Amino acid sequence: MDKKEIIARLQESDHHKVKVAITDIDGVLRGKYVHRDKLLSALDSGFGFCSVVFGWDMGDGSYDNTKMVGWHTGYGDFDAHLDLNTYRTIPWEDGAPFILADFSGKGSKQLSICPRSLLKKIIVEAENEGYAPMFSQEFEWFNFSETSVSLENKSFQTPQALTPGMFGYSILRMSENHGYFQDLFELMEGFGIPLEGLHTETGPGVTEAAIQYGDILESADRAVLFKTAVKEIAKKHGIMASFMAKQSSKLPGNGGHIHQSLWDLEKKKNLFYDADSKDHMSSTMQSFLAGQLHCLPEILPMFAPTINSYKRLVEGAWAPTTLTWGHDNRTCALRVLTPSQKATRIEHRVVGSDVNPYLAMAACLASGLYGIRHNLKLDIPATKGNGYTDTQYGVLPNNLLEAATKMKTSEMAKELFGETFVDHFTCTREWEWRQFSAQVTDWEIKRYFEII
Numbered sequence: 233m234d235k236k237e238i239i240a241r242l243q244e245s246d247h248h249k250v251k252v253a254i255t256d257i258d259g260v261l262r263g264k265y266v267h268r269d270k271l272l273s274a275l276d277s278g279f280g281f282c283s284v285v286f287g288w289d290m291g292d293g294s295y296d297n298t299k300m301v302g303w304h305t306g307y308g309d310f311d312a313h314l315d316l317n318t319y320r321t322i323p324w325e326d327g328a329p330f331i332l333a334d335f336s337g338k339g340s341k342q343l344s345i346c347p348r349s350l351l352k353k354i355i356v357e358a359e360n361e362g363y364a365p366m367f368s369q370e371f372e373w374f375n376f377s378e379t380s381v382s383l384e385n386k387s388f389q390t391p392q393a394l395t396p397g398m399f400g401y402s403i404l405r406m407s408e409n410h411g412y413f414q415d416l417f418e419l420m421e422g423f424g425i426p427l428e429g430l431h432t433e434t435g436p437g438v439t440e441a442a443i444q445y446g447d448i449l450e451s452a453d454r455a456v457l458f459k460t461a462v463k464e465i466a467k468k469h470g471i472m473a474s475f476m477a478k479q480s481s482k483l484p485g486n487g488g489h490i491h492q493s494l495w496d497l498e499k500k501k502n503l504f505y506d507a508d509s510k511d512h513m514s515s516t517m518q519s520f521l522a523g524q525l526h527c528l529p530e531i532l533p534m535f536a537p538t539i540n541s542y543k544r545l546v547e548g549a550w551a552p553t554t555l556t557w558g559h560d561n562r563t564c565a566l567r568v569l570t571p572s573q574k575a576t577r578i579e580h581r582v583v584g585s586d587v588n589p590y591l592a593m594a595a596c597l598a599s600g601l602y603g604i605r606h607n608l609k610l611d612i613p614a615t616k617g618n619g620y621t622d623t624q625y626g627v628l629p630n631n632l633l634e635a636a637t638k639m640k641t642s643e644m645a646k647e648l649f650g651e652t653f654v655d656h657f658t659c660t661r662e663w664e665w666r667q668f669s670a671q672v673t674d675w676e677i678k679r680y681f682e683i684i
Contacts, residue, residue, distance in 0.1 A: 238319045239275075242268055242329060250329040251322065254281060254312060255347055257660050258290045258537065259588025261460050271331075275316070278337055280309030286345050286656075289663060297659045300345050300652065313337045318453055323422035324415075324465060332453060344652040347590035351452055354594045358601060363494040363503065365448040365597050368428075369455040371585045372486040373462065374479050375412075375437040378472045393436035394471060400434035412469045416441070419465055425454045435483045445491065448593055455488075455589035477536070477584035478543035485544030485551055486585035492596055493577040494520065505576040511559065512570040518610040521578060523603015524566060524596065525555055525612060525625075528582065530642040532628060532635040533661050534595035535582045539668045542631050544584050547620045552581050555626040556615040563619035565628075582628070591657075598648040632668075636661035 233241070242250065250271045253263030262285045270279075287301030288294045295302060318332035334348035343349035358365050375394040376383070383391055395405045406413050413430060416439075420427050428442040441462075443454050459475055466473040478485040494503045494516065504517035513521075528535075536542060544551045550562065557566040567579040578600075583592050602608075615622045629635040639645050640658035649657075 233319065235275075235316050238316050239272065241319075242272065245327075245329060247326075247328050250331060251325075252314065252331055252333055254285060254333050254335070255456055255588065255590060256285050256288075256290075257345070257347065257588065257591075257657065259347070259456060259459070259590070260290055261456065268329075271314070275314055278311045278313040279333075281312040281333070281335075283307050283310045286310075289660065289667070293663075293667065295660060295663050297663055298656050299659075300656050310335050311337045317450075320424040321422075323419045324468060332457075344650055345656045347588050347594070348452070350649060350653060351449065351590045351594040351597075354598045354601075355448060358494070358597060359497065361601065361604070362497060363601075364497050364499050366445055366493050366495050366499070367448040367451040367593055367596070368443050368445040368491045369451060369458075369583075369589055369593075370440060370442040370487070370489050370491070371455075371458065371462075371475065372433050372438060372440045372488070373585055374435070374474045374476070374486065375439060375466060376472045376474065377470065379467070379470070380472065383472060391472070395432075395437050397436060398434045400432055400438075402432045405432045409469075412466065412471060413439075415465050415469070416462065420458065420461060423457065423461055425458050425461065433484075435479075438486075448492075448597065452589045452593045455593075459585075475585040477538065477541045477586040481543070484549050487544075487551060487581065488583045488585040488587050488589075488592070490580045490583050490592060490596055491577045492580065492593075492600070494600075502573050502576055504578070505570065505573045507573070511568075512576060513568065516604060517568075517576070517578070519603040519606075519608050520600035521557060521566060521568065521603065522608035522610045522612070523601065523606070524578070524580070524599045525557060526608060527595075527599035527602055527644060527648070528555060528565065529626060529629060530638055530645050531595050531599060531648070532582070533632065533639055533658065534591045535580070535587060536584055536628075536632070536635065537588065537591070537661065537664075538586050539632050539664060541584050541586055542629075542635075545582070545628055551584070552619060553628055554619055554623050555612070555628070556619040556622050557612065558615040558619060561615060561619060563617075564615050565619070568614070594649070602644070602648060631665075632661055633665040636665065 249265040252266050253261045283301050284307045312333040314333045321327040335343045335346040336349045376391040378391050426444040428444045430441045433440040462473045506514035552565040556564040558564040570576045612625050636658045645654045
């Protein structure tokens with residue numbers, strides 16, 4: 233729909249309010265209802281959105297170590313701008329209108345720390361170099377027979393899984409909860425998030441969904457909205473959905489793998505595919521892959537942003553730990569698939585379900601473009617067999633502090649994303665580490681209370 237048609241639909245709608253949202257640094261949707269008349273008047277000029285959305289963590293704790301936002305700035309408004317291309321209606325809220333906004337206004341200082349604005353900047357760079365990025369994301373998550381109140385009452389201990397046992401690709405489990413699965417598929421379609429597939433994964437109450445491929449910005453929008461939509465739909469069925477990267481040390485973690493390819497600007501030719509080359513990998517694809525491997529250790533927090541992320545990145549748990557790539561190899565960081573011109577792509581398997589999709593996709597694209605710009609050669613051979621044991625080319629940082637420190641001092645990261653973003657983002661990750669370090673955990677109590 234063009235702008236005129238969207239405006240007409242808003243004016244003709246039975247709804248007098250529109251839900252508007254932006255995405256904070258953690259990938260959490262922050263928004264509000266706006267009267268339709270107010271929204272229409274702000275289409276060109278934008279509207280004020282409190283800068284605190286980039287100045288606090290996911291628990292609304294205000295950062296004390298960031299420059300762009302903080303108590304020292306007075307938390308004034310940033311200028312948000314609506315993107316009518318994101319217009320959709322919410323099927324489970326009686327068709328209420330919904331629009332995403334970001335901070336991409338001309339001359340806006342704050343756009344450098346806005347995740348969606350950062351991705352748009354990287355997309356422009358790709359297009360200027362003749363590439364149309366086509367991406368998609370898939371998510372795994374746990375489902376529990378809980379409510380926010382019941383889980384709070386039990387201090388988040390021993391949540392009741394929706395279904396028992398390790399039963400991946402289970403037709404039985406899907407049948408048991410057919411109403412929920414049916415709503416996920418159908419309501420997502422009505423919300424403009426078409427799913428390619430939906431199935432149970434290994435683990436009690438675990439589900440996986442693959443979102444259909446598309447332009448990178450649309451794919452990132454879909455991914456961000458998908459996580460919130462799943463939670464809202466789940467609650468209507470008395471279910472709580474969790475996208476934590478690792479729920480238990482005894483179970484596999486939740487991946488948020490990103491599939492990626494570069495096409496020509498007309499989107500007619502997949503530039504990753506070369507029918508005449510070995511393994512059908514074009515030189516463009518090889519340089520893109522080399523760039524991602526080269527940059528990965530220095531931008532890892534964009535793929536693994538929380539304390540919990542690194543509990544997932546452990547050997548033998550379906551998440552990578554080494555700087556490896558391989559052909560259809562799920563033990564490697566980067567899985568290469570070259571079945572046909574249309575379907576040739578790279579799957580980034582480091583990405584967890586707890587990521588901010590805008591930042592993860594920006595990191596994928598920027599690091600791949602880095603490889604192309606610098607004409608990097610794919611000197612690392614494809615791993616055959618177990619990628620966990622192939623440590624000769626390096627391993628991933630072990631925790632959030634190590635990864636954030638590496639990124640903060642990385643000239644390469646600053647080249648890719650700008651010094652302002654790198655400083656702000658890594659400071660937020662250092663803050664997250666500090667919040668964790670100040671806590672006394674159950675493990676410590678069990679370990680030391682009596683024996684030490």
